[in-house]
Amino acid sequence: MEQKPVVACAEAEVSLVGDTVVREMAKIRASTARLGVLLRETLAGNSTVGDVFEELEDSISRAFSLLDRKLQGGDGSPSSGHQSSEIPTKKRKVNLAGDRRGGCRRRIQSSPLRIVKSKTLDDGQTWRKYGQKEIQSAKHPRSYFRCTHKYDQGCMAHRQAQLSEDDPTAYVITYIGEHTCRDPTVVPPQMVSASILQDACLISFGAGGHGVGQEASVPASFASQKQESDEDAASNLTTASSSSGYFLLPATEIPVVTTPDVTSGFHTATDLHMDFMADTYLEDVFGFDDDEFFR
DNA sequence: GTGATTTGACCGTT
DNA sequence: AACGGTCAAATCAC
Secondary structure, rough: OOOOHHHHHHHHHHHHHHHHHHHHHHHHHHHHHHHHHHHHHHHOOOOOHHHHHHHHHHHHHHHHHHHHHHHHHHOOOOOOOOOHHOOOOOOOOOOOOOOOOOOOOOOOOOOOEEEEEOOOOOOOEEEEEEEEEEEOOOOOOOEEEEEEEOOOOOOEEEEEEEEEEOOOOEEEEEEEEEOOOOOOOOOHHHOOOOHOOOOOOOEEOOOOOOOOOHHHOOOOOOOOOOOOOOOHHHOOOOOOOOOEEEEEEEEHHHOEOOOOOOOOOOOOOOOOHHHHHHHHHHHHHHOOOHHHHHO
């Protein structure tokens, strides 16, 4: 509508970028703190871990201070202080009027997210398809799935599946969120023998915790059983830690795993075949070519 | 009959 | 305004 002076636009843009950076930094710090708590719990007594995390947290704090000073020196705009992880920026209007149809809650990238390339949609989980959509820049439609246990166990895991552009015989599956459900038929994690683990592929679910000491929260069902959980079994379940860790997948159908935190070094998978990572993800997220990266 | 899938519409975000 | 994610009625499959 109204024409803004160029300078004002540029300043606004800088401010916006700064705000975004601060927000992302806040997320990083919060996640780091959570991870630190988890690690300290599970690796109690290991002072090295604690030291490393203190270093990490210190670095983040210093970065925050520098960024804040920089921004305030600039336009002084950032209303976001250090505790800006819950910035109420542009809080979306919530439709309280009852009709939730089509309520779009576009995912904020804070959810753990993994991209997997697989020949099959069957990953051992029980999914319920709730939508399909033609995507503008893609040849193939995208299918939307939620965990079958969304309502009975409140599991918020989702996935999106789309035929690969490169290889139309394979699906590019994006896993969003973590399974907090537990299929009553699943053998408790402690019962999984080492030999089974050797034949399985672990897919790490990012943000919540990278599976270091997360054995108690091995999640969800890898048994491919089409059943909604019955109440008895569900009531016997301990509340699954929301920071759960892994899917176990049959070795015969090891999908391609792509993970955003390739530098974390936390992969515990027996043998991730990183050479067939979904190239698009690396390009999109990191802006580099995986061919270069994995050379 | 019950649960899963399909599909058009809705609506928040960009 | 376009796009993408979700809802929910209609339909299908067992």
